[in-house]
Amino acid sequence: MPIFKVKVKWGKEVFNDVEANTDEEPILFKAQLFALTGVQNERQKVMLKGATLKDADWGNIKLKDGAVVLLMGSKEEDVPNEPKQKPIFVEDMNEDELASALDFPSGLTNLGNTCYMNATIQCLKTVPELCDALKEFKGEVSLTGSVLAGSVTAALRDLYSAMDRGNGSSIPPFILLQVLHAAFPRFAEKSSHGGFQQQDANECWTEILRMLQQKLQARSGTNQSRQYSSIIDQYFGGRFTCELKCTESEEPVTVSEENFLQLSCFISQEVKYMHSGLLSRLSEQITKQSPTLGRDAIYSKSSKINRLPAYLSIQFVRFFYKEKESINAKILKDIKFQLSLDVFDLCSPELQQKLIPMRSKFKEYEDRKIEEVKVVNKPGDSQIVKADVKTAPYWFEDDIGSNNSGYYQLQAVLTHKGRSSGSGHYVGWTRKPGTNQWLQLDDDKVTPISEEDVLKLSGGGDWHCAYVLLYGPRLLEIDEGTDKMDTTESWRELRYLQLRHKVEYSIGENLKVNHDNGDLGTRDCQNYENQEQESKQIVELILPNGGEDEEQLNKHGPKWKNTSHQGTIRYRATKTS
Incomplete structure (x- = not known):
């Protein structure tokens, strides 16, 4: 064998x-x-x-x-079994399945020309502090009596709650629409065809905020420089410092403060960019009664922002009343806007000085990221693994709900497509938190889009035109692996930088600092490093505790002026023995 x-x-x-x-x-x-x-x-x-x-x-x-x-x-057993549930391809999914699979937010059903309300609701939902405040509200919906503000607030709370549970499915906002009609009868007007008439989305935006303003309490905090009655004032409200000067007489300049919940970008022939439209609003001429002349006179009004809110909404003033057709006609002009916004030059000198410390930290962060890219791009280097990231506070320690840098990031756009505010179609466009992914929220249809698509909403034709922009605070990332500061130390460092920059603000003028143990001397500094070192010594001299007590700075009487100087940096500094 x-x-x-x-x-x-x-x-x-x-x-x-x-x-x-x-x-x-x-x-x-x-x-x-x-x-x-x-x-x-x-x-x-x-x-x-x-x-x-x-x-x-x-x-x-x-x-x-x-x-x-x-x-x-x-x-x-080494061969994989056939899946119990066969895979479904994106091309074969319906809208609800696609929204659930891709973690899209819920859309809102159009109940008959209610796109203006749907777009507004979607944009406001991108503010997490507002959503948290609504969850804490305990009121109930009622269509009778004089508690309409509470009913609007409760209806919006319930709608947001339903949207969070919706798994991407469309939600009909019946209750909120009924409450809005009860609170604002003009929103319930019918067209000649019997359906609801189209409304102005920005009017809906401002009216909803005014209702919430009455019911949502502000967040409390220690050492607050100003108390707010509402979270809307706290997170959406800003302040102007306004100077009014008569151009026809020697009247003393009148200084006052004005509050705002929204900035306006006026569109003229010269305006091509949103920023220039905002600047034009800050310098204007008005006619009012002059007590000195006893008649109407022309006044020059100059405004600067002295308080920035965490969330800044900007309206493009695109509609004007056209008497011939008796409609609010639309200005279709292309006005460019940015995904990232810096409003430093819109602020008062006092606020600018408060913004500088946080802006310096942003600059340090950006420089560090550039160096990291250089290291990673070297031949043979491996990719740096990013550690867990936390963010620094975007508000001032004594003003919760403010913006402490002047930097903003676009997070929502409300657009209009059509030729008048009473017709056409409104759509919301929002950015997914923590990403660069944008979504088009066209009533019940939710579609992913790119940042380039958002920038195309600047106008110039019959396509969707930006009408209201909502900017949120730009967040500064702190790598926990390299930055071990706790919140108290972070505040202390920012406070210290703030006082140093107050001293450096004297560039071009004599800064006089009185101190019991030193003599006054004059010194010319030809480079920034010398000036930075000198200013650091001044603050450390006045504030031996590391820059926590501004009263010490005021006590010793430093005086500075906001004037510029070309070339040499001159100031007086204290000489220590």
């Missing part, structure tokens, strides 16, 4: 002295291989010197003792 002892190789395993009887059918030899490896016969491929062994006969295969036989195949 021709029996041979062969060597069987199966993957990384080797089986020596396996008996093979060529007088028997090869199926019996394969049964031995199954016993050794667990690979079933139908999964086996047995080869010797390039020839494949069949089940019925040995064919041209010639065995001898010590021959190497190659076995290919896998055990049944």
